[in-house]
Amino acid sequence: MGGTPSETPSLWTPTPAPSPQGGGETTRRGFIARGLALGGLASVQLVAPHPAFAQGTKAELEAYAVSTPERVEVVARPIDSFDLRDRAAQRFGALQFRSGLVLTSSFRGFGGLSALRLDPKGERFVAVSDRGSWFTGRIVYAGAAMTGLADVDAAPILGADGEPLTRRKWYDSESLAFDGGTAYVGYERVNQIVKFDFGRDGVRARGQPIAVPPGLRKLPNNKGIEALIVVPKGLPLAGTLIAISERGLDADRNILGFLIGGKTPGTFAIRRTEGYDISDAALLPAGDLLVLERKFSWLEGVHIRIRRIALTSLAPGATVDGPTLFTADLGHDIDNMEGIDVHRDEAGETVLTLVSDDNFSMLQRTLLLQFTLIQD
Numbered sequence: 001m002g003g004t005p006s007e008t009p010s011l012w013t014p015t016p017a018p019s020p021q022g023g024g025e026t027t028r029r030g031f032i033a034r035g036l037a038l039g040g041l042a043s044v045q046l047v048a049p050h051p052a053f054a055q056g057t058k059a060e061l062e063a064y065a066v067s068t069p070e071r072v073e074v075v076a077r078p079i080d081s082f083d084l085r086d087r088a089a090q091r092f093g094a095l096q097f098r099s100g101l102v103l104t105s106s107f108r109g110f111g112g113l114s115a116l117r118l119d120p121k122g123e124r125f126v127a128v129s130d131r132g133s134w135f136t137g138r139i140v141y142a143g144a145a146m147t148g149l150a151d152v153d154a155a156p157i158l159g160a161d162g163e164p165l166t167r168r169k170w171y172d173s174e175s176l177a178f179d180g181g182t183a184y185v186g187y188e189r190v191n192q193i194v195k196f197d198f199g200r201d202g203v204r205a206r207g208q209p210i211a212v213p214p215g216l217r218k219l220p221n222n223k224g225i226e227a228l229i230v231v232p233k234g235l236p237l238a239g240t241l242i243a244i245s246e247r248g249l250d251a252d253r254n255i256l257g258f259l260i261g262g263k264t265p266g267t268f269a270i271r272r273t274e275g276y277d278i279s280d281a282a283l284l285p286a287g288d289l290l291v292l293e294r295k296f297s298w299l300e301g302v303h304i305r306i307r308r309i310a311l312t313s314l315a316p317g318a319t320v321d322g323p324t325l326f327t328a329d330l331g332h333d334i335d336n337m338e339g340i341d342v343h344r345d346e347a348g349e350t351v352l353t354l355v356s357d358d359n360f361s362m363l364q365r366t367l368l369l370q371f372t373l374i375q376d
Contacts, residue, residue, distance in 0.1 A: 064108060064109050064111070064112065064129075064131045064360050065109065065131050065132050065133065065156065065164065065166045065171070066109045066129075066131075066132075066133040066134075066154045066155060066156045066164075067156055067164065068155070068156070069153060069154070069155040069156075069203060069204075070107070070153065070154050070155070071152070071153055072105055072107045072110055072135070072152045072153065072154050073105060073106065073107070073152070074103050074104070074105045074110065074137075074148070074149045074152050075103070075104045075105065076101040076102070076103055076146075076147065076148035076149060076368075077101065077102040077104075078099065078100070078101060078102075078145075078146075078147070079099070079100030079101060079102060079333050079367070079369070081097075081333070082097040082100065082328075082332055082333050082369070083097075083331070083332055083333075084331055084332060084333060085331050091374070092326055092327075092328065092332075092371070093324070093325050093326040093327065094325040094326060094373060094374050095306075095325065095326045095352065095371035095372065095373060095374065096371060096372045096374055097369075097370075097371055098144055098145065098146075098351065098370040098371055098372055099144070099145035099146045099369075099370050100146070100333060100367060100368065100369040100370065101146050101147075101148070101149075101367070101368045102365050102366070102367060103149065103365075103366040103367070103368060104365075104366070107154065109129070109131065109133060109154055110135075110154065110366070111129065111357075111358045111359075111360045111366055112129040112130045112131050112133075112357050112358065112359065112360055113127050113128070113129055113130075113135065113338065113339060113355045113356070113357055113358075113366060114127075114128055114129065114130040114173065114174045114175070114226075114280075114338045114339060114357050115127060115128050115173075115174065115175050115176035115228075115280060115338070115339045116176070116339040116340075116341050116353065116355045117176055117177070117178055117341055118139075118341045118343050118353060119343075120343055120344070121343065121345075121346075122139065122343035122344075122345060122351055122353065123138055123139055123141075124136075124137075124138055125137060125138070125139060126176065126178075126183070126198070127176070127339070127355065128157065128173045128174075128175075128176050128185055129173065130171065130172050130173055130174055130357060131166070131171055131173075131360075132156060132157050132164060132165055132166040132170065132171050132173050133154055133155065133156055133157060133173075134153075134154065134155045134156075134157055134203040135152060135153070135154050136151075136152070136153050136155075136202070136203060137149050137150060137151050137152035137153065138150045138151050139368075144345065144347075146368060146370060149368075153203065155203035155204070157173055157185060157194075157196075157203075157207065158204065158205065158206050158207060159194075159206065159207050160206050160207060160208055161206075162206055165187075165194070165207060169190075170187050170190055170192070171189075172187055172188035172189050172190075172222070172224075173185050173186070173187055174186055174187070174188050174224070174225065174226050174246075174338075175225050175226055175227050175228040175243075175280065176228060177228035177229050177230045177241065178198070178230065179230040179241075180199060181197060181198055181199015181200060182195055182196065182197060182198065182199070183195065183196040183198035183205070184196075184210075184228050184230070184241060185207070185228075186224070186225035186226070186227075186228050186243060187224070187225070188219075188221075188222055188223070188224035188225065188226075188246070189221055189222060189224065191212070191216055191217045191218070191219050191224045191225070192209050192212065193209065193210050193212055193216075193225065193228070193241075193243065193260075194207035194208065194209050194210070195207065195208055195209075195210050196208075210260075212243075212258070212260065213258050213260065213265075213267065215248075215256065215258065215267055216243060216245075216258050219245050219248040219256070220247070220248055222246075223245060223246045223247040223248055223277075224245055224246065224248065225243045225244065225245055225246075226244060226245060226246040226277075226278050226279050226280060226338075227242070227243070227244040227278060227279075227280045227281035227291070227292075228241065228242070228243055228244075229241070229242040229281055229282065229283050229289070230242075231262070231283065231311070232283075235283075235287045235311060236287065236311050236312050236314075237259065237262055237263075237264070237311060237314060238262070239261060239262045239263070240259050240260065240261055240262030240263075240264070240265070241259075241260040241261050241262075242257065242258070242259060242260075242281070242289075242314070243257065243258040243260060244256075244257040244258075244270065244278050244281055244291070245257065245278065246277050246278055246279065247272075247277045247278070249272070250269045250319075252269070252319070253272060254269035254270060254271050254272050254319055255269060255270045255271075255272050255277070255278055256268075256269055257269065257270055257314070259314065259315075259316065264315060264316060265316070266315070266316025266317065267316060267317070268314055268315060268316060268317065268318045268319070268320060269318070269319040269320070270291065270309065270319075270320055270321070271319055271320065271321040273321075274295065274305075275295045275297070276293035276294065276295045276303075276305055277293060277294060277295060278291055278292070278293055279292050279293060279294050279304075279337065279338045279339075280292045280338060280339050280340045281340065282340045282341050282342045282352075283311070283342065284308075284342055284350065284373075285342070285344060285350065287311045287312075288308050288309065288310055288311055288322075289308070289309040289310075289311055289314070289322075290306055290307070290308055290309075290325070290340060290342065290352070291306065291307045291308075291309060291322075292304065292305075292306055292337060292338075292339075292340040292354065293305045293306070293307065294336070294337060294338075300329070301329060301330045302329065302330055302334065302336070303327060303328070303329045304326075304327070304328050304329075304334055304337045305324055305326065305327045305328075306324070306325045306326040306327075306340070306352075307321075307322045307323065307324050307325065308322045308323055308325050309321065309322035310322065325373070326371070333367070333369075334356070334367070334369075335356035335357075335358065335364050335365050335366075335367050336356050336357050336358065336359065336364060337354050337355070337356050337367070337369075338355065338356060338357040339354065339355040339356075339357075340352060340353065340354050340355075341353050342373075349372050349373075350372065350373040350375070351370055351371070351372060351373075352370065352371045352372075352373060353368065353369070353370050354367075354368070354369045354370075354371075355367065355368055355369075
């Protein structure tokens with residue numbers, strides 16, 4: 001089956017789903033595990049939820065799967081300070097904190113957000129949940145600060161037959177990319193990439209699996225594709241779909257990535273250091289790759305990191321690396337950060353948006369964080 005990206009992607013325009021009203025406003029318990037981190041419980045919950053849920057039993061997976069399009073009410077609480085030890089701090093490596101939100105909803109299927117893509121203004125968004133759902137909506141701002149979400153709709157990700165892909169037991173939708181109006185969603189465990197005519201049909205689009213490299217199909221269970229990016233026209237590798245695994249390792253124990261379509265398809269690797277795994281990636285306007293990473297240890301808890309990798313270094317057979325722009329741990333207001341995207345604001349600043357996957361755990365939260373990239 002075909003379906004590789006085109007050479008001339010254009011800006012996508014999300015199509016809102018017709019949705020019945022539903023839900024209400026309640027506040028889910030805001031247990032972030034940082035309060036328990038010193039005892040170890042919180043850290044475990046951030047990356048290792050209850051074993052049964054981590055394995056995705058049929059009953060638990062179906063309980064959080066979205067079966068029909070629905071309007072979702074989301075409550076947003078502002079995060080006043082990113083650094084819990086120094087609340088006046090604003091600069092963190094090459095990033096400056098702009099604003100953050102803790103998101104809650106009475107809608108049971110809200111959560112598990114694993115990937116996020118924004119329109120060029122940083123307002124309209126499309127996200128996927130790792131329980132096989134689309135979420136669309138709009139970020140509301142007051143000046144440069146996020147204040148909430150509006151017009152949020154949830155819908156099941158559909159297969160070619162019009163039925164939710166969760167009915168085929170395809171749950172782990174972990175990555176998302178756009179090539180104009182075409183959306184690509186990466187699935188772990190089944191190691192598939194599915195394309196959708198999102199520009200035409202929005203969340204009602206029916207997915208078609210694309211042809212993927214044999215090495216991608218052989219990625220370890222639950223360590224498959226975590227990042228997808230389509231390179232736009234005018235940049236090196238234009239028209240290529242970049243797919244990066246969470247922790248699929250090559251012979252040198254570096255993280256496998258794949259160049260799909262384009263002029264130079266093949267396999268590359270990102271050097272794995274300090275025990276970090278990859279959770280998402282995004283492309284800077286000038287073309288460099290930002291890679292979001294995370295790690296967990298019993299002694300140190302959860303850490304996240306962002307590295308910058310030159311797009312020109314990606315090539316079949318290459319092992320690439322790049323400088324660290326940002327690190328954070330449980331002394332900062334983080335959770336299981338799984339999604340990253342980039343846009344420019346009206347002032348021309350480069351803004352990074354991060355979203356967390358709460359694993360539908362009462363000890364975790366859905367966070368939306370924004371930072372300005374400081375060009376030093």
